[in-house]
Amino acid sequence: MRVEDQIRRQLSEAFAPERLDVVNESHRHAGHAGDDGSGESHFRVAIRSAAFAGQSRIARHRAVHAALGPELMGRIHALALEIEA
Numbered sequence: 001m002r003v004e005d006q007i008r009r010q011l012s013e014a015f016a017p018e019r020l021d022v023v024n025e026s027h028r029h030a031g032h033a034g035d036d037g038s039g040e041s042h043f044r045v046a047i048r049s050a051a052f053a054g055q056s057r058i059a060r061h062r063a064v065h066a067a068l069g070p071e072l073m074g075r076i077h078a079l080a081l082e083i084e085a
Helices: 003-015 057-075
Strands: 019-024 042-048 078-084
Touching: 003 019, 003 042, 003 057, 057 078
Parallel strands: 042 078
Antiparallel strands: 019 042
């Protein structure tokens, strides 16, 4: 399964988001540090979910990282997050 699809699935299951955009930006980083040649190393995620209500920015980021898990996070070099409650 593609990393993009895994991100989408795991975040959907964890947060039942009202909005979820997952964009693979790896092509913009080809040849840079962290580019492993897979084309699946750099992602931008925009997510809006009531599950984040009352959480600080850091808590929201930690929740997303936890939902993705160490195995998937280990495959991603860069993850830009835009998180809304």
